[in-house]
Amino acid sequence: MSGPIKGVLLFLSIAQFVLGMLVNVFIVLVNGSGWVKSKKISLSDFIITNLALSRIVQLWILLFDCVKDIFFRSLFNNGALIQVIDIFWTFTNHLSIWLGTCLGVFYCLKIANFSHPTFLWLKWRVARVVVWMLLGGLLFSCSDAMSLILQFKMYYVLQRANDLGNVTEHFRELRNEYEVIHVLGTLWNLPPLIVCSASYILLILSLGKHTRQMQQSRTSTSDPSSEAHKKAIKMVLSFFFLLLFYFLAYLLTSSHYFLRGTGMTKLISEVSTMFYPACHSWILILGNSKLKQTFVELLWCKSGHRKPGSKERFSP
Template sequence: MLGFAKVGRLFLSVTLFILGMLGNGFIVVVNVRSWFKNKRISWSDFIISALALSRIVLLWILFLDCVSMAIFSKVLAELGPLEVIGIFWTFTNHLSIWLATCLGVLYCLKIASFSHPRFLWLKWRVSRMVVWMLLGALLFSCGSAISLIPQFQIYSLLRETAGAGNVTEHFGKQMGEYQQIHVLNMLWYTPPLILCLASYILLILSLGRHMQQMRQSRSSPSDASTEAHRRAIRIILSFLFLLLFYFLAFLVTSSSYLLPRPEMATIIGEVITMLYPASHSFILILGNNKLKQTFVELLCCESCHPNPGPKGPLAP
């Protein structure tokens, strides 16, 4: 019999998994259908589609991990860490974060307005910049995944040392090395966080400058440029908030062995980590005009055309 905590963990995991698959799957279907229909796709739609695909894979990994840890936790504890799955999860996780960062930088370059020569140079070469950002995202994701190999090796030594008997000093030295590598691996999250924060600040400054110009010219404060600024700011700010929340949850999960109740901390952390890829997809849908319009049309179609019941011989 599963405990109450494990049942609640499974329920929340299944709910977030279904919501995330629906949101990210909707993004992929709409953009791919538009791609085949128009024979072309914009960079923003391409990045959003790749981001949704990476989060679909990430949700599957997180969901299977939650289910396996809830039902087969003792078996997995005896088998030890699954290095291949851990490396694959790290690669997908960092790729998802970097793609969201590339989307924020792209919005900043296309929407923000500054007269600085370097910003104008980047703005005029936005297509080339996107290509380099995507290549950099792949390289950073591969680097973060490869950096896990020493951590897994030390973890295997820790398991062997723990079962060898009275080797407290050697065990403490290996644990210190493991924690040091674990902290260094957390630094892979720093570059995308800095880039997203810089994009958010530039958009805020650009919006303030634009609003000041609108007031001086006594124009309407709700023009297309202002709405584009606000929409991009909401998307980047939501990503920053969810990324920080996700990072804290991941930190709690990976450091659960230091807490008084490690099992409960792991359950809470793993459920929260699923909230980021599941919820941000709906924020992207609401922030994109094409996706939002298609989503509203789909809801209206479902509400206006309910499924008819079976017709009998006396039905009109």
């Protein structure tokens, strides 16, 4: 890999890391301070805060992985430290995806309107449904992380046989099985992807139904319910497409187990995966009135101006 390419990839990874850290730390500080002051926190703010915390961990691990692959590939190729980081990364990665999915389901059940008994049952118990989803996502994340232990055991067997030069037919079969298990581990992300797709479809259908009702009653379609639908659709849709992009980049990162000589593809994919935890958090701020207002006030304070419409305060 040439030096200029390394420099560009390192610059992109550091830039995404800094932007992602700024926005996620901001979310944690704003919601955390509000939680401490009021001694309570809404379910949506709780999910967003934990989502930001998980992404802070993700960004640190991704930055470490990029720096390792660029400068210290041979030094940190194997070892217990890398295995611990892999387990920690797998857990936080899966948990982050489930937290984003739970947020989409929360918006869907809060805003969408359907007369189906099942949907009404879920809507009336939205807090309980989302909490159970969070617990289920936590269980899935733990299971996904623990499944790496089997892969590590298989890897040790393969590494030892390879060092001894004992490349038998059984060795080849075990290596193929190891590679398939490693890549199929990405399928743990399919359930939240499907649930997110369902939430988006339901919001679209609910908005279409509400718009038709407004047109039949000759009422303006810019009512608060329509605006809430559109806002929720933008939030869920942005998460869905970013998650899809992230999922594809993650698949490319794992492709080097099948395709030899794809070190460059793996590194580019690792840099691309940082776009999701950094960019989606900015979208969360724009879609959350409290976070957006605090962010705008912070910008006005940093620029040395008062917020428009605010009154001048004098200290005694």
